[in-house]
Amino acid sequence: MKDVYEYIERNKDRYIGWLQDLCRQPSVAAQNRGMKEAAGMVEQLLRQLGGTAEQIPTSGFPVVYGEFQNDKETALSFYNHYDVQPEDPIELWTSPPFAAEIVNGRIIARGVADNKGNLIVRLAAVDAYKAVKGELPVKIKFLVEGEEEIGSLHLREFVDQNRDKVQADGCIWEFGYKGADGRLQACFGVKGMCFVELVCRGANTDMHSSNAAIIENPAWRLIWALNTLKTPDERIRIKGFYDKVAPLSVADREVLNEMDYDEESTLKKFGLDSFLLNLKGLPLKEKLIYQPTCTICGFQTGYTGEGKKTVLPSEARVKIDFRLVPDQEPHEIYRLLREHLDDHGFSDIELIPYTMTNPARTSLEGPLARAVVKTAKEVYGCGPIIKPMSAATGPMYILCQGLGIPSVSAGVGNFTSNNHAPNENILVTDFIQGIQHIAAIIDQFPREMMAEANAENREGSLT
């Protein structure tokens, strides 16, 4: 692969140019801003590299789909997205969010880390591999959606209608970072989510708070209801909530032990003295990676402006996200929550479902895992930090595990990439290494698939 790596080095300015071009095109799904143009640019790039390309319509923004080397049997897919988060608060950016300026070795732009950098890295890897080797050793599928930042609203619909296009032997997931220690992290799963809103209602109007002596306050009721959901020891009190949480295997614990988590840097970054429940070390990592959560994301009732207003609110609302781990199922959690509220005398509290996303995990063994880890060692000089799960959530189950497709994430973000925040950035050096890593995976994955098949055949012949 040395020849490919060198080709990438020699052509880096061209690839950086592709990335700058794409970052200079705003594509904010939440505001329907520049979406058509960005989708068109991705389609155009796929064609330019000799792939097939089409925009497949959904009820929302289209998915850009591209294919290379359709004659190969083994298929590797890349899941990415062309939409980005809004850029506000714009005044906190040190260079314009859509200028893609390079400052001190960093490309600064909204979307450069999440997720345009990884998208261009994968396109560049295909380009370089083809340029040097002539043809790709594996069928490549690009699945580039336009709604990741607004919750992948129509991805399930797309999958249902395009099963053949989604089918693959492995999928490289959209995100990926180096940690505070500078080592690449390879992530093998994501938490699921059950996002709900609870609404508690009182009188038909806000009223003078003197009435609170005799008229029920929905804010108090909601607080008492919430207090039954989770106790200060962080234990979630919904009956059956933990029943399907898969126990940790010995391998899971080993990986967790090896996983580096820079506690000091994180605490410093967020101005904190300690983590939740004073956790440190292994229990901290276990909670972050393997434990479900119940998080109040927003609570609103009554008057919340400056100063005082003596009002008895007519309504109180809370938004809660439950992050789920295998094998919790979001619709079941929703049902258990409803039962919990009913059992505790809060059957009047309305429950509004939002996102329902299954958690997803890929085995740490298998051809894709091996290909990603081996090639990372080669390109980065040391093996990646294995993250069995990300604490975050994505539609991995819909696109991969729900269809039996393994998926691993590896990408070019860093510890201070500021995804979703001002001054989002990636390092130019990470960008170049990322292209080399993906090119190496393209080379290695079909070999690992073949080795696996041979091993299975041997096993088969033995029995």
Place this chain on the structure above:
Amino acid sequence: MKDVYEYIERNKDRYIGWLQDLCRQPSVAAQNRGMKEAAGMVEQLLRQLGGTAEQIPTSGFPVVYGEFQNDKETALSFYNHYDVQPEDPIELWTSPPFAAEIVNGRIIARGVADNKGNLIVRLAAVDAYKAVKGELPVKIKFLVEGEEEIGSLHLREFVDQNRDKVQADGCIWEFGYKGADGRLQACFGVKGMCFVELVCRGANTDMHSSNAAIIENPAWRLIWALNTLKTPDERIRIKGFYDKVAPLSVADREVLNEMDYDEESTLKKFGLDSFLLNLKGLPLKEKLIYQPTCTICGFQTGYTGEGKKTVLPSEARVKIDFRLVPDQEPHEIYRLLREHLDDHGFSDIELIPYTMTNPARTSLEGPLARAVVKTAKEVYGCGPIIKPMSAATGPMYILCQGLGIPSVSAGVGNFTSNNHAPNENILVTDFIQGIQHIAAIIDQFPREMMAEANAENREGSLT
């Protein structure tokens, strides 16, 4: 007094004109809108009626002070305010808020019930009494402030600097209503208030909610803290909170028994099936009038807009009003709350004090009480409903009880006056009766004072 009542009837159009003029002048303290003009109109009216009048500056809006019949020894003061609430939501008004139109026997205007109607009633009573009788039997003091709707911010300062002007033998308080049964309510006290904001802080920035697995959520902490403050049985759990609540006397209970409270109308008006804790009858009235409260007036944390956002908030804030009853003291309650939070492991929660108002009560006996009750029987045909306390709060302690001055409220609002709300109104008939009632009090109060003095002298001579 028949001659005075008839004079009022004959001159009612003139008095309604005064009220309309004043209501047509917006005077929204919160927006500093028309305040100077309204204060000038009140000063002008006082002078026109032959009183002295001046605007006494404070650090906020001035107090308009007027005096009549300075040669009399007994002094009766009227506490009113020339400021009004903002008129929004303006689209819900059926006639313009500052047009003071008369529709179906009701004068509709922002401030007509709270408090311009009562102010003009008292000025008109002085006018009518003087016109018919030549001179007033009692010294009259008008204390008309401009900041009642924004919390009487500088009333204490005014009182401290103008003790002589505030001094009186009795004070007719600013508000007053007829209940759903159409009977006048005479109110002998107000609850106090300790209004605070609690602020709980977490990391130095809002962050992705996946971090909630290991980073403390200030929203949860605040909910757990609140849960220790009040339990679903409505018992306030702050140590010592109830220690100074004065026990009910036999007279208090009797009054409560006689006090009419239209449960059905109230429930219907607010779209409710039942009152708090399913209270009815005497316990309901006791809780409304004699029990302190702890009310969440507002709670804000994280994302509270449409739909979902998976954020771990960096801060949570709650606004709480404690309505206090005699002899609770707001600064002591504040101190007990601080101790409670510290004792329960929430010493990190910041406590911001806003209003600190003492509760106030006037004895149901005494010259002013007797004057108000006797004259109400005469004017309205039946005695007033005695409300020993209002469930609401006002600066009565600062202006009256703190200086040993008894105070009683009686005024011209009604059950559907919509104070602070669209279509604020009073009935023209209530307005006229109100003038007659105040004129009768002006006549009766000095007689009651004299009778009291004579009785005391007799008692004195016996010992």
